[in-house]
Amino acid sequence: MMTAIASRRHRLHFVIGWLLLLASPSLSLAQADGDDGPDYSRKGADSCFACHDDQATLAVFRTPHAVPTDSRTPFGHDQLQCEACHGPGGEHGARVRRGQERPGVIAFGEGATGSVAEQNAYCIDCHGTDTGLGWHGSAHDDDTITCAGCHTSHAASDPILQTSTQANVCYDCHQQQRTQSLKPFAHVVDEGKMDCGSCHNVHDTTFDAMLVRQTLNQTCHECHAETRGPHLWEHAPVAEDCSNCHDPHGSNHPGMLTMRGPMLCQSCHSQAGHPSLPQDADGLPSGMASQYLLGQNCMNCHGQVHGSNHPSGSKLMR
Amino acid sequence: MRTIVKSLALPILIGSPTIVAADVDTSDWLCESCPFETGYRAEYEAGASYASDDAGRFGNGTGYDEKGTYGNFDGSGHYSTDDYQLDWMIEDLGLSTRFAEISGGQQGSYGFYLAYREIPYRLFDTTQTIFTGNLGLPAGWVGAGSTSGMTALDASLRTRAIESDRRILDAGGHWLSGKRWSVFADFRRQRKEGIDIIAGSGFSQASQLPRVHDYETDQIDLGIRFRLPKGSATLAYYGSFFSNKNDALSWQSPFSTFTNPERNVMAEAPDNEFQQLTLSGNYRFESWRSVLTASLSTGTGEQDEVLLPYTSFASVPSEPLPRATLDGSVDTTNFALTWTARPMDGLRVKAAYRYDDRDNTTPQSEWTRVIVDFVNSGEAEQNIPYSFERSKLNLSAEYRLFRDWRVSAGYDYKTLDRDFQEVAEQTEDTGWGQVRWRPDGWADLRLRGGTSRRDIDRYDTSVTASAGQNPLLRKYNLAYRYREFVEFVASASLPNAPLSVGATFYRSDDNYSRSQLGMTDARERRLTTDVTWAISETASAYLVYGDEQIEAAQLGSAGFSDADWSAAHDDNFDHVGIGFALRNIGEKLDLRFDYTRGNGDSAIGVTTDTNGFRPLPDLESELDSLRIEVEYRSSEHLEVTATLRYEQFSADDWALQDVEPATIPTLLSLGAEPYDYDLWVFGVGFRYRFGDRDIALVD
Known part of the structure; x- marks a missing residue:
């Protein structure tokens, strides 16, 4: 949901990135001729497809990478086709002696042949100033994640760019978030109706915690603007940080609260005249059925915990 | 070859435009065999599903919230000419999770998209209420001082599900001007309609009200981006405009105490807006292969809803309001600067600074509260416009010790300055270290640990003294805290074995x-x-397992003195998932099987000086979810699909268990029951493909 915009924005930026990135003729990595330069293939992609004609490889022609009228894409006019990303393939495509190992080219993802830096350099050289505006210094950059670790650039539909499949890609590394997403109270990420990109901008370090907006609260307010205010009567921890009370990745407790009420509220409130009474088994229906414990506990009366705009609402009851 | 690649990669990394395509003789690179895509391809699937039972919670995200038959329609397609592309997608058209999107344009020049999505939220389908649609009392209602005396209760109860639907419309586009400039515009309208629960409170009694809400939020993102060979800059505008169709919520109290012929009234979430301007950019320097990234945002949030009177009861005397509207305003400033560099081979350093300011400039006034519409408190209270400034400094370095070993260390320093709260200045120091072993290609092991100390200048109990706060209490987000943490992350793809293994472990201990x-x-x-x-x-097959435990201890005081009770929280959740996928069985059949089991268990033990240890019953949840999907290709263009889903979910929750509407004498509740359902969903469909499935090289 909130999914949509963020993921759409990422998708859009991804496409823009490709377009812009490839706009630069400096994209390409090498020179074919000259004694000192790397050796490119004689016929470009036609040379490659003599061997690499499987469907997984050819699916690149159903992606934005292979639009010939867009001169910035690898298959744009005068661009280096397969070798724009995989590097010079002259030696790789040349004859080898019996028993000699065929020289490789840069490969990505599973079976990658280059270092993380080498792999990412090919992507960042084009996408670095757009999609990857804040990639450098981001948590993913710190962890030396490869672009291909998340993106499947040859697939007609890259799973990480689809709301319904994105989370499963993220969960490969963010296993804890998978666990949390299965808790009884969680956003509908696991059902594929929201994605991680609804809240996180995974390429960017400029916003707090790689969020889509500058702060956590600004991010939450994208979909929960009814809590934004400013209210006449603010609840201080709400105005400061939603995660003071909520765990957005999932919780055992209603409302994705970090702890069950009323104890959560009692962590901060102990007032004379409204004492912080212990709520134990005596308050269950089998006992005296306490309104401080059952139902929505404190919120059975203080329903406006996100703030009240009523002149008599200082106790967050109006 | 590796050497060649490395020699090429390095200059690219530092952003130096090295060798351009024009330097390569591509005159023979005709791409004659390249199957560039033009024309039309699409696939559409039509079918039907049957859900075996009502299960509101299952409807969250799936759309199957009621027993019955559902029609399904999904599809996607692509059309392109040499210059233009158009893509579309439809999901769950027959369900309340429907989604449709169309996007297109001329790649390299402009693009657009239009999308629509619905997301259902089903909280309870077991709730009952006496209230009429406008929260009035039913005919023949007999009020009482407690729920046990409400003699017309049973006859007045009607089922009212607590549920809502979010409808999201997205539209936008981008336009590229030459190699340097681009602009983008995104618009989103979200509408959330439905019923939620809000408390309608009196002096010592309250009712859970099924509130009808109708929210609409419009968001606009506009931006212009300028790109240089080594950097870029973006100027962006963000506007968010929230509108609530209801300004106030009124209801009649079902209790006879303090009866009044007029309705009680509370304020609804006020209309508000937030607008923000952001300038961001990055630049790659050749020296030390460093990259600088920065962003600066300035924003303003405003809220000027007309205020309600102190009380809805004309008979209750009240003061005139000091203002007709709040004139609420919050200014925000956000700044971030990140610098990364590789000053020498094997060394990577990073420095990041972040500053967030929320300056609530809402004017303060004195307000004389009328307590729950009835009693003029006679005491003036000032509204408190909370403001804060937060800054973070992160310094870290990573060094490649040996070929496969890296060590890194970092220091984080945070400050948080607040107005009108017990703690005015808060700091937090964090130091950490990490060792990482990453042999080429097959394994990645990380061990990280550190400590942090959150300190405060002082805890000023006088700030909340007028509210009667116990001076011994320390709010957990303001209190002194010492934390130790350790994390281990491992992943491996075993050489010569088709097995990938990943594992993580994390532990932190907080001490207040x-x-x-x-x-x-x-x-x-x-x-x-x-x-x-x-x-x-x-x-392929997989196995996933996760386990999380969160423990917490708190002390409380019922006697407004030292601690006389304690609570120990032990929150557990674990899950296991297994599955496999078989593709191209007999070149006709794909089969996928996924099973997930999840268990939640939260124990809260309460110990008091008077009663001793009196634990609450465990809060338990149990999930079993099974999904089997089969696709049979009957021809090049036609596939038959079948999906079988089973889900069982049950919960033991003392907050809801046996809590009927009249169970609590002072609360007329909605009587929601703990979740408990199991159902099957079986669906069949036919998928037809227009265009070729496979891609063939051009002869």
Whole structure:
């Protein structure tokens, strides 16, 4: 949901990135001729497809990478086709002696042949100033994640760019978030109706915690603007940080609260005249059925915990 | 070849435009065999599903919230000419999770998209209320001082599900001008309609009200981006405009105490807006292969809803309002600067600074509260416009010690300055270290640990003294805290074995040693593992497991003195998932099987000086979810699909268990029951493909 915009924005930026990135003729990595330069293939992609004609490889022609009228894409006019990303393939495509190992080219993802830096350099050289505006210094950059670790650039539909499949890609590394997403109270990420990109901008370090907006609260307010205010009567921890009370990745407790009420509220409130009474088994229906414990506990009366705009609402009851 | 690639990669990394395509003789690169895509391809699937039972919670995200038959329609397609592209997608057209999107344009020049999505939220389908649609009392209602005396209750109860639907419309586009400039515009309208629960409170009694809400939020993102060979800059505008169709909520109290012929009234979430301007950019320097990234945002949030009177009861005397509207305003400033560099081979350093300011400039006034519409408190209270400034400094360095070993260390320093709260200045120092072993290509092991100390200048109890706060209490987000943490992350793809294994472990211990009341200790422990087995090119299987435990201890005081009770929280959740996928069985059949089991268990033990240890019953949840999907290709263009889903979910929750509408004498509740359902969903469909499935090289 909130999914949509963020993921759409990422998708859009991804496409823009490709377009812009490839706009630069400096994209390409090498020179074919000259004694000192790397050796490119004689016929470009036609040379490659003599061997690499499987469907997984050819699916690149159903992606934005292979639009010939867009001169910035690898298959744009005068661009280096397969070798724009995989590097010079002259030696790789040349004859080898019996028993000699065929020289490789840069490969990505599973079976990658280059270092993380080498792999990412090919992507960042084009996408670095757009999609990857804040990639450098981001948590993913710190962890030396490869672009291909998340993106499947040859697939007609890259799973990480689809709301319904994105989370499963993220969960490969963010296993804890998978666990949390299965808790009884969680956003509908696991059902594929929201994605991680609804809240996180995974390429960017400029916003707090790689969020889509500058702060956590600004991010939450994208979909929960009814809590934004400013209210006449603010609840201080709400105005400061939603995660003071909520765990957005999932919780055992209603409302994705970090702890069950009323104890959560009692962590901060102990007032004379409204004492912080212990709520134990005596308050269950089998006992005296306490309104401080059952139902929505404190919120059975203080329903406006996100703030009240009523002149008599200082106790967050109006 | 590796050497060649490395020699090429390095200059690229530092952003130097090295060798351009024009330098390569591509005159023979005709791409004659390249199957560039033009024309039309699409696939559409039509079918029907049957859900075996009502299960509101299952409807969250799936759309199957009621027993019955559902029609399904999904599809996607692509059309392109040499210059233009158009893509579309439809999901769940027959369900309340429907989604449709169309996007297109001329790649390299402009693009656009239009999308629509619905997301259902089903909280309870077991709730009952006496209230009429406008929260009035039913005919023949007999009020009483407690729920047990409400003699017309049973006859007046009607089922009212607590549910809502979110409808999201997205539209936008981008335009590229030459190689340097681009602009983008995104618009989103979200509408959330439905019923939620809000408290309608009186002096010592309250009712859970099924409130009808109708929210609409419009968001606009506009931006212009300028790109240089080594950097870029973006100027962006963000506007968010929230509108609530209801300004106030009124209801009649079902209790006879303090009866009044007029309705009680509370304020609804006020209309508000937030607008923000952001300038961001990055630049790659050649020296030390460094990259600088920065962003600066300035924003303003405003809220000027007309205020309600102190009380809705004309008979209750009240003061005139000091203002007709709040004239609420919050200014925000956000700044971030990140610098990364590689000053020498094997060394990477990073410095990041972040500053967030929320300056609530809402004017303060004195307000004389009328308590729950009835009693003029006679005491003036000032509204408190909370403001804060937060800054973070992160410094870290990573050094490649040996070929496969890296060590890194970092220091984080945070400050948080607040207005009108017990703690005005808060700092937090964090130091950490990490060792990482990453042999080429097959394994990645990280061990990280550190400590942090959150300190405060002082805890000024006089700030909340007028509210009667116990001076010994320390709010957990303001209190002194010492934390130790350790994390281990491992992943490996075993050489010569089609097995990938991942595992994580994390543990943190928090100690609030200076708190006599409130949170005193917290501990978090997480363990996960993930195994994937690529059995063959057409078969794979997986196993995932996760376990999380969160413990916390708190002290409380019923006697407004030292601690006289304590609570120990032990929150657990674990899950296991297994599955496999078989593709191209007999070149006709794909089969996928996924099973997930999840268990939640939260124990809260309460100990009091008077009663001793009196634990609450465990809060338990149990999930079993099974999904089997089969696709049979009957021809090049036609596939038959079948899906079988089973889900069982049950919960033991003392907050809801046996809590009927009249169970609590002072609360007329909605009587929601703990979740408990199991159902099957079976669906069949036919998928037809227009265009070729496979891509063939041009002869």
